[in-house]
Amino acid sequence: MLRVSSLSKRYKGGDEALRGVSFDVPAGQVVALIGPSGSGKSTLIRCINRLVKPSGGTVELNGTDITRLGGRGLRRARRLMGMIFQEYALVERLTVMENVLSGRLGYVPFWRSFLRRFPQGDVDKAFALLDRVGLADHVDKRASDMSGGQRQRVGIARALEQDPALLLVDEPTASLDPKTARQIMRLICEVCRERGLPAIISMHDVPLAKMFADRVIGLSAGEIVFDGLPAALDRAVLTEIYGEEDWTQIHADEQAATPDTPEDRHDREERMAGLT
Numbered sequence: 327m328l329r330v331s332s333l334s335k336r337y338k339g340g341d342e343a344l345r346g347v348s349f350d351v352p353a354g355q356v357v358a359l360i361g362p363s364g365s366g367k368s369t370l371i372r373c374i375n376r377l378v379k380p381s382g383g384t385v386e387l388n389g390t391d392i393t394r395l396g397g398r399g400l401r402r403a404r405r406l407m408g409m410i411f412q413e414y415a416l417v418e419r420l421t422v423m424e425n426v427l428s429g430r431l432g433y434v435p436f437w438r439s440f441l442r443r444f445p446q447g448d449v450d451k452a453f454a455l456l457d458r459v460g461l462a463d464h465v466d467k468r469a470s471d472m473s474g475g476q477r478q479r480v481g482i483a484r485a486l487e488q489d490p491a492l493l494l495v496d497e498p499t500a501s502l503d504p505k506t507a508r509q510i511m512r513l514i515c516e517v518c519r520e521r522g523l524p525a526i527i528s529m530h531d532v533p534l535a536k537m538f539a540d541r542v543i544g545l546s547a548g549e550i551v552f553d554g555l556p557a558a559l560d561r562a563v564l565t566e567i568y569g570e571e572d573w574t575q576i577h578a579d580e581q582a583a584t585p586d587t588p589e590d591r592h593d594r595e596e597r598m599a600g601l602t
């Protein structure tokens with residue numbers, strides 16, 4: 327469980343990127359973080375994994391306040407946060423399997439990782455994860471030979487290989503075509519539910535957030551202006567988050583989106599049933 331309380335961040339230049347942000351994310355819940363450019367989404371994710379030091383407030387993961395940690399304690403806490411990136415952040419010349427095993431680098435001794443000798447348990451787990459994300463037949467391929475969707479699957483397996491207690495996901499579908507984007511979002515949401523893993527996914531694609539997330543948090547100018555069910559994201563709420571002009575564009579995108587598959591509809595109805 328993640329608890330963010332009164333989190334604030336003022337950068338050295340004076341920009342106040344977060345102003346007293348508070349929310350909890352329970353086990354297994356997938357939260358879509360939306361908001362216009364500059365609203366503070368990246369800053370929030372970076373304050374949670376402490377790539378950026380907050381100016382005030384606390385971030386607790388399973389009861390430990392991360393904002394107070396340094397050195398070894400901070401490194402240990404960061405291992406508990408799996409990251410998935412827009413541009414995948416794979417090592418291109420390494421194989422799919424080696425990229426997934428790199429998720430264990432914080433755990434294995436340096437000499438073992440240098441010689442690429444990982445414990446058998448880590449290798450077995452990586453095989454199982456690659457099977458889960460649909461890449462069992464690609465373990466020895468180089469990352470550079472994979473498509474965008476396949477690379478993101480490797481990124482998901484790598485994040486899970488480190489046994490995270492929280493998944494932080496930055497624009498996971500921004501570089502993908504619409505169909506692949508839906509497949510990747512579905513996969514991320516499924517693995518979170520299977521493992522009881524809380525997740526925060528920063529995204530610009532509102533229709534996709536509505537389709538897959540359990541909950542949506544909307545940021546505007548560093549403050550939470552919406553926190554609720556995706557179904558509640560109506561015209562008024564979207565205007566509050568994005569302003570009139572941007573919302574009009576989102577509405578147009580939503581109208582143009584390809585219709586849900588019966589599978590998507592079924593997934594969403596089940597999730598709603600559990601939430602309302």
Ligand SMILES: Nc1ncnc2c1ncn2[C@@H]1O[C@H](COP(=O)(O)OP(=O)(O)OP(=O)(O)O)[C@@H](O)[C@H]1O
Pocket residue numbers: 337338339341342343361362363364365366367368369370
């Ligand atoms: N390193 C930095 N130094 C100074 N100001 C920063 C820094 N990073 C972000 N900011 C400022 O903080 C505010 C929030 O930026 P942030 O990148 O968190 O927004 P965002 O919602 O992630 O935007 P985008 O969707 O474009 O990625 C902006 O005003 C931005 O200019």
